Amino acid sequence: MSDTETPETSETPETPKAKTPEKKDQNVIYVGNKPPMSYVMAVITGFNMGDTNEVTLKARGRAISTAVDVAEIVRNRFFKEAETTNITIGTEQITPREGGNPRNVSTMEITLRKD
Amino acid sequence: MSDTETPETSETPETPKAKTPEKKDQNVIYVGNKPPMSYVMAVITGFNMGDTNEVTLKARGRAISTAVDVAEIVRNRFFKEAETTNITIGTEQITPREGGNPRNVSTMEITLRKD
Numbered sequence: 001m002s003d004t005e006t007p008e009t010s011e012t013p014e015t016p017k018a019k020t021p022e023k024k025d026q027n028v029i030y031v032g033n034k035p036p037m038s039y040v041m042a043v044i045t046g047f048n049m050g051d052t053n054e055v056t057l058k059a060r061g062r063a064i065s066t067a068v069d070v071a072e073i074v075r076n077r078f079f080k081e082a083e084t085t086n087i088t089i090g091t092e093q094i095t096p097r098e099g100g101n102p103r104n105v106s107t108m109e110i111t112l113r114k115d
Numbered sequence: 116m117s118d119t120e121t122p123e124t125s126e127t128p129e130t131p132k133a134k135t136p137e138k139k140d141q142n143v144i145y146v147g148n149k150p151p152m153s154y155v156m157a158v159i160t161g162f163n164m165g166d167t168n169e170v171t172l173k174a175r176g177r178a179i180s181t182a183v184d185v186a187e188i189v190r191n192r193f194f195k196e197a198e199t200t201n202i203t204i205g206t207e208q209i210t211p212r213e214g215g216n217p218r219n220v221s222t223m224e225i226t227l228r229k230d
Contacts, residue, residue: 064180068221072206076219087202089225091187104191106183110204 027052031059031067039070044078047114054085057110060092064108071110079114086111142167146174146182154185159193162229169200172225175207179223186225194229201226 029042039057046055059067075082088109095102144157154172161170174182190197203224210217 062177062180064183065177065221068179068204068223071204072219072221076206084204087204089183089186089199089202091191104187106180106187108183 027055029055029057031057031063031070033063033066036066036069036073039066040073040078043070043074043112047079047082053115054111054113056086057112058107060107061105064106067108067110071112074112079112082112082114084110085113142170144170144172146172146178146185148178148181151181151184151188154181155188155193158185158189158227162194162197168230169226169228171201172227173222175222176220179221182223182225186227189227194227197227197229199225200228 027046029039029046031039043055043057047053057067057070071084075084086109090107090109091104092107093102094105142161144154144161146154158170158172162168172182172185186199190199201224205222205224206219207222208217209220
């Protein structure tokens with residue numbers, strides 16, 4: 001967690017830009033408010049070029065339902081053998097830049113694995 | 116909180132399912148597009164009067180993020196000892212009443228347990 005990250009906006013549609021030296025972060029896709037297919041493409045790319053078989057989708061707030069859409073589209077249309085190995089939900093506190101009260105936002109992580 | 120028994124929330128917008136008389140469905144709450152707090156209340160009611168310690172939230176489409184909100188609000192504010200014992204995602208096919216192509220919609224189930 002070093003670089004300026006506001007997950008909803010830092011959508012990396014194609015390649016994860018390889019900024020992070022850690023291997024495990026390469027396969028994290030932040031789902032925002034683009035159409036689901038953008039993220040489906042990112043998952044497919046991750047599966048095809050990664051050295052692991054796992055891709056993790058992360059989303060917050062309203063984008064959570066998009067993340068579920070993405071996982072389901074990948075499983076039903078592109079990698080029928082893929083499985084969701086892990087689903088977790090949580091809460092993050094967001095402090096508005098302009099000040100004001102921090103508010104809670106729900107988060108979700110879905111890990112897809114293809115063997 | 117005495118006589119709001121059946122979680123007043125079975126508003127599945129597209130298919131109005133007839134009320135099922137089975138016992139095990141008592142603790143299922145269908146999350147729709149009301150404010151999250153309506154469903155939080157239903158969960159609390161379920162926990163307080165049910166004979167089991169489990170409540171399952173079901174949601175489709177955009178309501179999925181609301182369901183996550185509900186689960187998180189229950190855990191963070193009302194039943195801090197509650198756990199999400201099960202989270203599953205899936206896909207349902209919906210056929211529009213007016214005809215036309217069936218379309219897929221994502222579904223999610225979150226089971227909360229308090230001990």
